[in-house]
Amino acid sequence: MPSSQLETGNPKLETDLRELAQDIVRRAMYGGATAAECVVREGDEFSTLVRLGQVETLKEAGSRSIGVRVFFGQRAASTYSSDFSSEGLDRMVKSALELAKITSEDPFGGIPETSQLGSLTGDLALYHEDVYSLPGAERIEYARRAEKAALDFDPRIKNSEGGSFDAATGRKVLANSHGFVGEYRRSYCSVAAVPIAQTENGAMQRDYWFSVARTLKKLDQPEQVGKIAAQRTLRRLGARKAKTAQVPVVFDPMVATSILDHIFEGVNGDSVYRGASFLAGKLGEKIAGDNVSVIDDGTIVGGFGTSPFDGEGVPTRRTVVIENGVLKSYLLNTYTAKKLGLQTTGSASRGLAGTPGIGPGNYFLQAGTKSPEDLISGIKDGLYVTEFLGMGVNLVTGDYSRGASGLWISGGELTYPVEEITVAGNLKDLFFNISEIANDLEFRGSIASPTIRVDGLTVGGE
Secondary structure, eight states: OOOOOBOOOOHHHHHHHHHHHHHHHHHHHHTTOSEEEEEEEEEEEEEEEEETTEEEEEEEEEEEEEEEEEEETTEEEEEEESOOSHHHHHHHHHHHHHHHTTSOOOTTOSOOOGGGOOOOOSOOOOOOGGGGOSOHHHHHHHHHHHHHHHHHHOTTEEEEEEEEEEEEEEEEEEEETTSOEEEEEEEEEEEEEEEEEEOTTOOEEEOOEEEEESSGGGSOOHHHHHHHHHHHHHTTTTOBOOOOEEOOEEEOHHHHHHHHHHHHHHHBHHHHHTTOSTTTTOTTSBOSOTTOOEEEETTOTTOTTOOSBOTTSOBOOEEEEEETTEEOOOBOOHHHHHHHTSOOOSOEEOOSSSSOEEOOSEEEEOOOSBOHHHHHHTOSEEEEEEEEESOOBOTTTOEEEEEEEEEEEETTEEEEEEEEEEEEEEHHHHHHTEEEEBSOOOOSSSEEOOOEEEOSOEEEOO
8 A cells, every 4th residue: 555654734834844854965965975865754644443333443643754864975874763853853964974984885875866866747646635534433434334334245244354444645755965856745545344254164264355545536435345345255155175286377466466576576676686586687588478568657647656756866757677578677776776787767665764675666467358257268177366375485596386265267167265275386487377368457556467367387285
């Protein structure tokens, strides 16, 4: 879910935060730094969990925090604080300056060149005031309605881990000593339900469903969320083990994103330059089937991974990571780009302190043309995976083995639930064996995938 770095709506305070970030950079430079950058975040959030109709948790919180990173030549250090008093800010800057003088030199450190800095213009539709438009009682009612719809759907739904409603807004300001100052605001809201179903012999299953949006207008109705959560839970009742076999495996969109996560880790500049990625040294090579194209696009209006600039003040952009199976680009921040002799892709992500990492924009597998039903209808025997359990992926070798549960496909239809099985293979083969991609791409976060069919995997069971 998008982070909750929120804002207050006070125009004077908004101006003050911009000025404050620039002032901290000036103070660092005055203290002898050769370069500096400052991040200020503020946010507020609301969350409630209703279980069996009763409010179990209710949280409202606001936060403000600030961080600074300073350089003395090739030495760097960072500090952060939630103390915005003059003394607190002085202490933060002084600590960073003192630490930087004793850290090790790193020739690849530094902030981006002035020519690389900038921000997307225009309204990216990231912030909507209406996420807080509901009175508190109605927010709780959203959670209660979602849970009630699930509980009322079928008498086998006997219990619940709750219905929830969350809302958050946030603001981020970034300034550096190369003259960059940028800011943006974000909002989101979500509603979810987690019902528990039980058979006559006492066997229980749980599942969930949720809706998330930047604006309340685009949030699904709580009743719809509860109904889908109930349907997903009921279809798991009576699960059995499957026989060990090599059959086509279909990944539900919610689990197909895990395959994209593995590609992300493989193209992450940090793991590439360390030689800890199975995709290191593979730029320009065929690493997947012709039907596989993966895009990272931080510019999509209203996207959960959209921002006008990355964690270093570089404008976000659309990067083709894999095109028709060919690895076209790694995802890089300034540091990893220097390490690899390449250019940043505007993929820096960062907290308040420490060196920037690498994060996705709106990162997705390009959709195909078939409906999920048509994709499944062509399979005589196979597995439809709805959940993975635990981690069993070696990103150096690509070896892949994960516990799973889902539904058995027989005669082109979903027939009965299965559990306590494993799905195994190697990522290097898996990407070539994505034989079909459905047309149901939908973003429920910054990483999204349609339903996919993968051949050549071993399903381990009895």
